[in-house]
Amino acid sequence: MTTQSFGKAIRRTEDDRLIRGHGSFTDDAGSAGLSLTMIRSPYANARILSIDVSEAWDVEGVQAVLTYNDLPGRLVEPLPLLIPHPSLVAPRTQYILAKEHVRYVGEAVVAIFATDRYVGEDAAERVIVEYEPREAVVGIDAALGPNLVHDDVPGNVAADHVEHVGNVDQALVGAPHVLELDLDMERSMGSSLEGRASHATWDRHSRKLRIQNATQTPTSVRFAVANILEIPDEQVEVFAIDVGGGFGTKVIHPWPEDILTAWGAIEYERPVKFTEDRVEHFISSSHERAQRHQIKVGFDDEGRILGLDVDFVHDNGAYTPYGMIAPLITATQLPGPYKLPNYRVRFRSVYTNTVQVTPYRGAARPHAVFSMERTIDRIAAFLDIDRAELRRRNFIQPDEFPYDLGMIFQDGRPAIYDSGNYPELLEKVLAMIDWDGFPERRSQTPSGRRRGIGVACYVEGTGLGPYEGGHVRVETGGKVQVSTGLASSGQGHHTVFAQIVADELGVPFEDVEVVTGDTRRFQYAVGTFASRAAVMSGNAVAEAARLVKEKAIQIAAEALEANPDDLEIVDAQVQVKGTPARGIPLAQVAVLANPLRYSFSEAARAATQFAGAGDLDEPPIKPGEDPGLEAAGWYSPVRSTFASGAHAVEVEVDTATSEVEILRYCVVHDCGRLINPLIVEGQIHGGVAQGIAGALYEKMAYDEDGNLQNASFMDFLMPYCTEIPEVEIDHLETPSPLNPLGIKGAGEAGVIPVSAVIAAAVEDAEGFQINHMPLFPSELHEMRLMNAEVSE
Amino acid sequence: MNTEESYEIRLKVNGKTQQITAPARRLLSDALRGELGLTGTHVGCEHGVCGCCTVLVDGAPVRSCLTFAVAVQDREIRTVEGLAADGGELHPVQEAFKECHGLQCGFCTPGFLMTACALIEQNDDPTEEEITEAIAGNLCRCTGYQNIRAAVRYAAEIVRSDKT
Ligand code: FES
Ligand code: FES
Numbered sequence A: 001m002t003t004q005s006f007g008k009a010i011r012r013t014e015d016d017r018l019i020r021g022h023g024s025f026t027d028d029a030g031s032a033g034l035s036l037t038m039i040r041s042p043y044a045n046a047r048i049l050s051i052d053v054s055e056a057w058d059v060e061g062v063q064a065v066l067t068y069n070d071l072p073g074r075l076v077e078p079l080p081l082l083i084p085h086p087s088l089v090a091p092r093t094q095y096i097l098a099k100e101h102v103r104y105v106g107e108a109v110v111a112i113f114a115t116d117r118y119v120g121e122d123a124a125e126r127v128i129v130e131y132e133p134r135e136a137v138v139g140i141d142a143a144l145g146p147n148l149v150h151d152d153v154p155g156n157v158a159a160d161h162v163e164h165v166g167n168v169d170q171a172l173v174g175a176p177h178v179l180e181l182d183l184d185m186e187r188s189m190g191s192s193l194e195g196r197a198s199h200a201t202w203d204r205h206s207r208k209l210r211i212q213n214a215t216q217t218p219t220s221v222r223f224a225v226a227n228i229l230e231i232p233d234e235q236v237e238v239f240a241i242d243v244g245g246g247f248g249t250k251v252i253h254p255w256p257e258d259i260l261t262a263w264g265a266i267e268y269e270r271p272v273k274f275t276e277d278r279v280e281h282f283i284s285s286s287h288e289r290a291q292r293h294q295i296k297v298g299f300d301d302e303g304r305i306l307g308l309d310v311d312f313v314h315d316n317g318a319y320t321p322y323g324m325i326a327p328l329i330t331a332t333q334l335p336g337p338y339k340l341p342n343y344r345v346r347f348r349s350v351y352t353n354t355v356q357v358t359p360y361r362g363a364a365r366p367h368a369v370f371s372m373e374r375t376i377d378r379i380a381a382f383l384d385i386d387r388a389e390l391r392r393r394n395f396i397q398p399d400e401f402p403y404d405l406g407m408i409f410q411d412g413r414p415a416i417y418d419s420g421n422y423p424e425l426l427e428k429v430l431a432m433i434d435w436d437g438f439p440e441r442r443s444q445t446p447s448g449r450r451r452g453i454g455v456a457c458y459v460e461g462t463g464l465g466p467y468e469g470g471h472v473r474v475e476t477g478g479k480v481q482v483s484t485g486l487a488s489s490g491q492g493h494h495t496v497f498a499q500i501v502a503d504e505l506g507v508p509f510e511d512v513e514v515v516t517g518d519t520r521r522f523q524y525a526v527g528t529f530a531s532r533a534a535v536m537s538g539n540a541v542a543e544a545a546r547l548v549k550e551k552a553i554q555i556a557a558e559a560l561e562a563n564p565d566d567l568e569i570v571d572a573q574v575q576v577k578g579t580p581a582r583g584i585p586l587a588q589v590a591v592l593a594n595p596l597r598y599s600f601s602e603a604a605r606a607a608t609q610f611a612g613a614g615d616l617d618e619p620p621i622k623p624g625e626d627p628g629l630e631a632a633g634w635y636s637p638v639r640s641t642f643a644s645g646a647h648a649v650e651v652e653v654d655t656a657t658s659e660v661e662i663l664r665y666c667v668v669h670d671c672g673r674l675i676n677p678l679i680v681e682g683q684i685h686g687g688v689a690q691g692i693a694g695a696l697y698e699k700m701a702y703d704e705d706g707n708l709q710n711a712s713f714m715d716f717l718m719p720y721c722t723e724i725p726e727v728e729i730d731h732l733e734t735p736s737p738l739n740p741l742g743i744k745g746a747g748e749a750g751v752i753p754v755s756a757v758i759a760a761a762v763e764d765a766e767g768f769q770i771n772h773m774p775l776f777p778s779e780l781h782e783m784r785l786m787n788a789e790v791s792e
Numbered sequence B: 001m002n003t004e005e006s007y008e009i010r011l012k013v014n015g016k017t018q019q020i021t022a023p024a025r026r027l028l029s030d031a032l033r034g035e036l037g038l039t040g041t042h043v044g045c046e047h048g049v050c051g052c053c054t055v056l057v058d059g060a061p062v063r064s065c066l067t068f069a070v071a072v073q074d075r076e077i078r079t080v081e082g083l084a085a086d087g088g089e090l091h092p093v094q095e096a097f098k099e100c101h102g103l104q105c106g107f108c109t110p111g112f113l114m115t116a117c118a119l120i121e122q123n124d125d126p127t128e129e130e131i132t133e134a135i136a137g138n139l140c141r142c143t144g145y146q147n148i149r150a151a152v153r154y155a156a157e158i159v160r161s162d163k164t
Helices: A015-019 A117-124 A170-172 A218-227 A256-268 A277-285 A323-331 A365-385 A387-394 A423-433 A438-443 A492-505 A533-560 A587-591 A676-698 A752-767 A777-791 B027-034 B093-097 B109-122 B128-135 B147-161
Strands: A034-040 A046-052 A062-066 A108-114 A130-133 A156-167 A177-185 A197-203 A209-215 A236-239 A272-275 A293-297 A305-315 A343-351 A404-410 A414-417 A447-462 A468-474 A482-486 A510-517 A567-570 A573-578 A579-586 A631-635 A641-654 A660-670 A727-731 B006-014 B016-023 B056-057 B060-063 B076-078
Touching: A015 A365, A015 A777, A015 B093, A015 B109, A034 A117, A034 A256, A034 A277, A046 A108, A046 A209, A062 A117, A062 A256, A062 A482, A062 A641, A062 B109, A108 A117, A108 A256, A108 A510, A117 A438, A156 A177, A156 A323, A156 A404, A170 A293, A170 A414, A177 A277, A177 A365, A197 A256, A197 B109, A197 B147, A209 A218, A218 A256, A256 A272, A256 B006, A293 A365, A305 A365, A323 A343, A323 A365, A323 A447, A365 A752, A387 A423, A423 A447, A423 A641, A438 A447, A468 A492, A468 A533, A468 A579, A482 A492, A482 A533, A492 A510, A492 A533, A492 B093, A533 A573, A533 A579, A567 A579, A567 B093, A573 A587, A573 B056, A579 A587, A641 A752, A660 A676, A660 A752, A676 A727, A676 A752, A676 B147, A752 A777, B006 B027, B056 B109, B060 B109, B093 B109, B109 B128
Parallel strands: A034 A272, A209 A236, A305 A343, A482 A510, A660 A727, B006 B076
Antiparallel strands: A034 A108, A046 A130, A062 A108, A156 A343, A177 A293, A197 A209, A197 A272, A293 A305, A404 A414, A447 A641, A468 A482, A468 A631, A567 A573, A573 A579, A641 A660, B006 B016, B056 B060, B056 B076
């Protein structure tokens, strides 16, 4: 048998290039063209009175200086609303260059095309823009106040949405106990180390616009660019070779700079590149995570939840290009692994004069889990029941799947959990952290320290549709070429898809080469987000490999004069089962699959029209057949598959400095069958690190005028290795019944319950309620003072 | 308007001396990436905080985004491309990052490799604290650092076992 590679910790095929410095990130592409430099608004809310660009044109090396009024054709329209939703009654998207108004600090106002970025910035200094500033709307309180972000959006409300299951009002009235919680979380952002980037070249001979773009979704960038520039799709090629992290930010498209570089390449017949610098990434890409939740929960004496009523406000920033995806996810993922017979959630999504808010790894699930898990802990404290035990009492049980939440998920389909085992996840993580032994450990806490422990559980909808596809082709040289349309930004897709194809087809892993995110290789795709790539493209390439296998067996059966049912593929050879001596190499089958007129090698000679084989009364390619040993496969699920997990953490808080130290961090994770544990664990490490960042270190510090005061890595406290502990991981593998490989998504999981679990542990250590994240030492210190006052 | 004066700058990178013509304000990171086409050195912040752009100058890690090309004329510069011969055997730090899954997107990786290289070439048996100290100035958004630490540890191990 071919050595199986699915499930093995195979080292990544991506790495060799990257560690030699031979990666191909967008900014690495050609340097001979023009560089695009943007002038951005210094005001959060202002009218543009005038723009004087005349002096900038005189700078040597400047090709063009453009304002809104210079834009041609469809470039004058607002950027597309990518995902409409019925609740989104007042969608607004920004213009490529600001038209009359600016609505956040960082909004693009002027575009400069120059020989390099140095020259572009020199020219930028010579542009004079006159603004008439207005009162900025910053933060949720301001959004609910009198000042407006968009004059035609009353109350700043973009969307107002309610979903409910059962009858919450009745449940709350009848509940023996009712508690209320007010929770809020701050903003953060993806902060990939590579910013946004696009490099466009126009080949006037072949009439092709070639775009390398740091995107999670090249196929859609292609359609967007073609659409806005009003040129045929066929003329546009988009590829993302290496992308230096995405985390959701790079699923948003097209950015103003994507369109301007593409347009400029054609207009000036020179390559045009835009590479975002760090400040720009802070003020002109996307943020996420700011929400405020009001919760009312009714429960019985045993702690079983009878009704949950959640009302939250989502700060969507100045524009809504990605629709209401983030708050919709909070709404539907909030129940987590618990049974909520009566649940109502309402959200209002409001405009503020800040950077737009779009999904960032976890995509508003951290807020959902923070709400649910804080609620559970509060009930446990109220009833004086062990927090783990309270979870057990509310879990959906393993024999209750499929479990219908009674709501519509972000993919527009019913939220039905496909499989899982929540009690076992919990028991495993409790054993891992030795939950029962904690009182003993606490009693040994050194003086000057307080110790606490917390646990949190989550369910994550992953692998959502509509579809992905994959293509597999066996070359006559024996290499197996695989492509899929979605892009990679560090997830190890090239490795895991090769594992899947190697196993399905029966070839060595080393023979498989994978390309992702290149519209020249595969034109149809949705993209990499929502922990969907492995599930979607994984199952698609598996299907393509199965089709290729079938075809190879058909062709080989003729050549070997054998019954197809008696054939198998082992180590890249099609052979009679158990009889390697009666076989034909797959590479040779690839030769036979393509009847040739011309011969160019020894192997090809066997496939020419005079090679002799076949029935002379039949055409060389029979009806219904295609030449070539290749096939495309598709995967389109009826609905999402739901992964789950439980995290536990033990912390020590310093009584003097209020600093939180993580002593142990344990994860039990269930993403169905594991394709490659090394890669899944890497994803969890990275996710947990981002979770800890959001729980303890990061926030976007806006002042009341809408200036982002920490728009640099000096001030935005993205953790170094000194802040991130070792993460201990165990797996549970509950296969998904929804797809043939039994897999679920894993990309975002790590980040989801981190704020919740750290809040729980700090609350346990401090003995007062934690309702706010992140927990900076200064804030924890304030909370201590406040709680000391209250208890005096 | 404002024609900028250019200089002939001799850069000795990975053992090879090359001449470039660039203005005095050309950053070493831009000169390496632009003029010399050595795009393995990445730029993540341009303000000296992320460490992506780390190269070795006379054996010591230096932020090439905070260094003018003209300032390191004739010094011994090493970049990630110089760690292994083209297609040739990997340097122990490269080997270790691959083995330990010490990279995901790979954007921060050249900076970590050069930083780790400087460490283990001076000290092939670093303590945990010394490892932390060495890499604590480099940001990575993907890995959570756990496998990066493991990789540095393992790189030192490879160097030690190569010696015995
Ligand atoms: S790019 Fe030089 S330290 Fe970030
Ligand atoms: S591997 Fe992506 S930033 Fe480190």
